[in-house]
Amino acid sequence: xxxxxxxxxxxxxxxxxxxxxxxxxxxxxxxxxxxxxxxxxxxxxxxxxxxxxxxxxxxxxxxxxxxxxxxxxxxxxxxxxxxxxxxxxxxxxxxxxxxxxxxxxxxxxxxxx
Numbered sequence: 001x002x003x004x005x006x007x008x009x010x011x012x013x014x015x016x017x018x019x020x021x022x023x024x025x026x027x028x029x030x031x032x033x034x035x036x037x038x039x040x041x042x043x044x045x046x047x048x049x050x051x052x053x054x055x056x057x058x059x060x061x062x063x064x065x066x067x068x069x070x071x072x073x074x075x076x077x078x079x080x081x082x083x084x085x086x087x088x089x090x091x092x093x094x095x096x097x098x099x100x101x102x103x104x105x106x107x108x109x110x111x112x113x
Contacts, residue, residue, distance in 0.1 A: 002038060007051045012038050071098060 002020040004011035015023070015038060027034035035048040073095055080086040 001048065001051050001055075005051060005055070007046075007054070008044055012040070012043055070102070071095070 001008070002012050002015050002023065003017055011020075023034060023038065027037070031048070031052070040048045076095070077088075077091055080091050081088050
């Protein structure tokens with residue numbers, strides 16, 4: 001939240017990831033003092049708790065599955081080029097690189113390390 005979310009893109013000016021981590025470690029679970037020190041109210045017209053609880057209480061589910069398949073070049077081109085105005089040359093170049101990488105070797109799993 002300090003470095004940015006969808007609610008506050010850009011986060012708090014002058015606080016990057018390293019400084020944010022330092023502040024969180026310093027304040028531990030005393031969020032009121034943390035957000036007071038970084039002067040949240042000077043940057044946003046809503047309370048920090050609104051963002052915090054929106055994220056914390058976001059509904060989730062464990063009922064899903066991930067299935068990895070080969071890239072469907074035609075569908076990907078339609079999505080990126082036709083629907084989102086990506087450069088055809090850039091998409092083609094990237095797809096060629098993916099094809100070469102897939103032909104050369106498979107990605108290692110965590111167990112391989």
